[in-house]
Amino acid sequence: MxxxxxxxxxxxxxxxxxxxxxxxxxxxxxxxxFIFHFGVEFTNNIHVxxxxxxxxxxxxxxxxxxxxxxxxxxxxxxxxxxxxxxxxFSHVRHPMYLSILLLKLGxxxxxxxxISIIPWVICIILYDKIASFEERELIKILGEEYVEYMKEVPxxxxxxxxxxxxx
Numbered sequence: 060m061x062x063x064x065x066x067x068x069x070x071x072x073x074x075x076x077x078x079x080x081x082x083x084x085x086x087x088x089x090x091x092x093f094i095f096h097f098g099v100e101f102t103n104n105i106h107v108x109x110x111x112x113x114x115x116x117x118x119x120x121x122x123x124x125x126x127x128x129x130x131x132x133x134x135x136x137x138x139x140x141x142x143x144x145x146x147x148f149s150h151v152r153h154p155m156y157l158s159i160l161l162l163k164l165g166x167x168x169x170x171x172x173x174i175s176i177i178p179w180v181i182c183i184i185l186y187d188k189i190a191s192f193e194e195r196e197l198i199k200i201l202g203e204e205y206v207e208y209m210k211e212v213p214x215x216x217x218x219x220x221x222x223x224x225x226x
Contacts, residue, residue: 066141066142066197066200066201067193067196067197067199067200068193068196069189069192069193070188070189070192070193073189076185076186076188076189077159077186077189079185080159080178080181080182080185080186083178083181083182084163084166084175084178084179084182087172087174087175087177087178088163088166088167088170088172088175088178091170091172091173091174091175092170092172092175095174097172097173097174098171098172098173098174101171101173102170102171102172105171110168110169110170110171111169113165113168113169114165114166114168114169115165116165117161117162117164117165117168118161118162118165118166120161121158121159121161121162121165122158122162124147124151124154124155124157124158124161125154125155125158125159127146127147127154128146128147128148128154128155128158129155130146131143131145131146131147131148134146142197142201142204142205142208144208144212148212149212149218150212150217150218150219151212151213151214151215151216151217151218152190152194152208152209152212152213152214153186153190153214153215156186156189156190157215157217159182159186160179160182160183160186163179163182164179167179187214187215190214194209194214
């Protein structure tokens with residue numbers, strides 16, 4: 060792919076999937092949050108301050124993950140054919156995808172739109188398919204080095220949040 064930096068191929072439909080997920084989530088979240096209010100009883104039971112704090116935490120972590128992964132990638136730009144295992148990539152294998160999912164979760168928590176859980180879970184499944192495809196490509200290119208990285212660093216839940224003890 061022209062213009063793509065790094066190693067391996069990305070999923071052939073990754074851009075379409077990401078756009079689809081964004082539109083699907085935003086549409087259902089917006090309709091439920093501002094027009095239909097399917098979970099209004101649940102929303103009214105959770106104080107707005109708690110919802111705002113949850114939104115700030117999720118979106119803040121999303122922004123931190125996104126910016127950190129961007130910084131690490133561009134710090135290694137001249138070494139585009141090597142496996143990046145430092146910075147945020149030492150805690151989670153797909154911080155940019157996780158960043159997008161966390162941002163959607165933040166909006167879901169802000170309005171407690173229960174029906175928005177459905178498109179959010181669909182997005183998780185589709186992003187996991189993209190990540191699986193890319194990981195298979197990286198195994199073809201990097202072999203055992205990437206397999207070892209996969210054993211050490213979780214795909215979605217950052218290492219600092221897991222209960223696994225370091226080896």
